[in-house]
Amino acid sequence: MSKKLIQDFYKSDALINPEIMDQFLHPDILLDWNSSTGFKQLNRDQLLSITAEMNKAYVRSKARISHIVKEGNLVSVRYTHCIKTIENPREEMVLAHFMVIWEIKDDKLYRGFQISQLP
Numbered sequence: 139m140s141k142k143l144i145q146d147f148y149k150s151d152a153l154i155n156p157e158i159m160d161q162f163l164h165p166d167i168l169l170d171w172n173s174s175t176g177f178k179q180l181n182r183d184q185l186l187s188i189t190a191e192m193n194k195a196y197v198r199s200k201a202r203i204s205h206i207v208k209e210g211n212l213v214s215v216r217y218t219h220c221i222k223t224i225e226n227p228r229e230e231m232v233l234a235h236f237m238v239i240w241e242i243k244d245d246k247l248y249r250g251f252q253i254s255q256l257p
Contacts (some may be wrong), residue, residue, distance in 0.1 A: 140242040141208040143213055147247065148201035154218065156189040164246035170250045174234075198222035200230070210250045232257040 143162070152159040169180045180188070189239040193200070198221065203214040234254045241249035 139210055139245065140240075141206060143242060143245060143247075144206065144213045144240060145203070146215060147215045148203055148215065149241070151199060152189070152191060153201065154192045154196050154199040154221075156186045156193065159186060159189045162241055163245050164248040167247055169250040169252060170171075170256065171250075173254045174256050190231075195223060196221045197224055197227045198230070211238055213242065244247050 141181070147162045150158050158235055163182050163185065165182065167182050167185065169178075169185060171178045172181060200220045200222060201217045203215055203217045207214045214237070216235075216237045216247075218235050220230050221233045222228070222230055234256050236252060236254045238250055238252040240247055243249075
C-alpha cells in the first residue's frame with residue numbers, strides 16, 4: 139500500500155496542485171530537504187505554499203521515477219522532475235533530480251528526507 143501511495147503521489151499533479159497535494163499530506167508532515175541552495179525543513183503549510191507557487195509558473199509537471207524501494211513503512215524513490223512553463227508550454231524541461239525517503243503514517247506522507255540537485 140505505501141509503495142502504491144508514493145507512485146500515485148508522483149503520477150498525480152500534486153507537485154504543482156495544492157488541492158491534490160493536500161490529499162497526500164499527513165497533518166504533522168515534515169520534510170527535511172537538502173537542496174543546492176541549502177537545508178530547509180518544511181511543514182504542511184510551507185509545502186502547500188511552495189506547491190501553490192509552482193502552480194503559478196508551471197502548466198505541467200511530471201516525475202520520471204527511475205527507482206522505488208519499499209521497506210516497512212518507508213519508501214525510497216529516485217526521480218527526475220520535469221516541467222512545462224507557462225511561457226513555453228510545448229517544451230519539457232528538467233527542473234531537478236531528487237532522491238527522497240518517505241515515512242508513511244495513516245496512509246499519508248508523514249516524514250520525508252529529500253536531496254535534490256539541479257540538472
